[in-house]
Amino acid sequence: MWASCCGLLNEVMGTGAVRGQQSAFAGATGPFRFTPNPEFSTYPPAATEGPNIVCKACGLSFSVFRKKHVCCDCKKDFCSVCSVLQENLRRCSTCHLLQETAFQRPQLMRLKVKDLRQYLILRNIPIDTCREKEDLVDLVLCHHGLGSEDDMDTSSLNSSRSQ
Template sequence: MWASCCGLLNEVMGTGAVRGQQAGFGGGAGPFRFAPNTDFSAYPSPAAAGANIVCKACGLSFSVFRKKHVCCDCKKDFCSVCSVLQENLRRCSTCHLLQETAFQRPQLMRLKVKDLRQYLILRNIPTDTCREKEDLVDLVLCHHGLGSEEDMDASSLHSSRSQTSGFFTHPFSMSVSVSSQGELANRRGSTGNGTPLRTPGLSRKRARASLSDISSLEDIEGLSVRQLKEILACNFVNYSGCCEKWELVEKVSRLYRESEENHKTQGEKMQLNDNDDNLCRICMDAVIDCVLLECGHMVTCTKCGKRMSECPICRQYVVRAVHVFKS
């Protein structure tokens, strides 16, 4: 009843307003009667306009009791519950958590993976290539170092603009002093301790671990899980069933002992004949220690097997090559 009365009142008021504005049409404007369309509005509804303005952490809409704040680090919108006020600066919980670590690697390694990943996602940094926690820490340190460098560049640019009058009055002396300071800094960085200076925020690109880096079995115990996996993957050893570090250490130790035995047989043992069945059919130098999948033929060493696109016996496409240990 109430809905029908409101609809009738709306139609009467809308028709009267239109008729009052369209006096020029007169009585002959019957077929062209103008009625307000309630389904269309030139202005968006308040619910639709505020649907996208939500807190990035909890996902709740902002209100009088849940005010909107902008994080000073990631520049995203957060509510008062999901943000922290410190030194007149408002930060979200994630940025505040990482700020407390002072971006030191040991402190960052103690954080949870979801916090590190959330910190990178808030800055629109892809984390698809990160497989381990150490990758996330390296990415955080790299981004933090680049951000600090940009701040330093901005501050140096501001100071140089403020000193333009002195620069134009003494251009030659200023250029000489700047160049001499740069050379002095380079000399200190390169010859101070025999090593170049390192930016604290930037992480160095590490070379992939290989079996040639190991000099004894004791060195294997000091390797990290990532380095152990890199060595096994480089030598085509499957480690999918390994759940503990000692299992990876055992596989790498076995691989190291076998490689040492192969080096001994190649160096000091007999001059191997061409008819020896244990020789690789490609290089005729190393021992056969690789199986080609999916055909299952064992005719090559690991080094030659990873270069094969098809089996030399059955010409079947090689999906992958797997290292085989001797019994």
């Protein structure tokens, strides 16, 4: 019984006495070919194949220890070090800094030019025409005002409908 079973197994595998004692790797002639494949790897593919996402502020790659967060204002990716959690909302440091000013001109004028430029760049607002700090502040107020006017319009519509 075992001999016939092993003989059948050897014949199917292309090894053993039935086919002339052929080795499994030397010219495997059975339906199963056990030749090593240099393209096959037991390791998972490297992470470099996909898009490498990094923090917009520090430029470091996200990992298990450097978690990715999305800013609720500018919708860009930041790590936990470069973002602030406040009232269950995650904001990048730049958006948080400008939010702290309540978008008032005197407070915005106290900010660094670098922070104003970064805020506008994160929102894909062109800053090519800005030559002075005041130009940047005007642009911030202009674009922030557009967003708040939309909010005011929808809230006024909702209140007028409820009356």
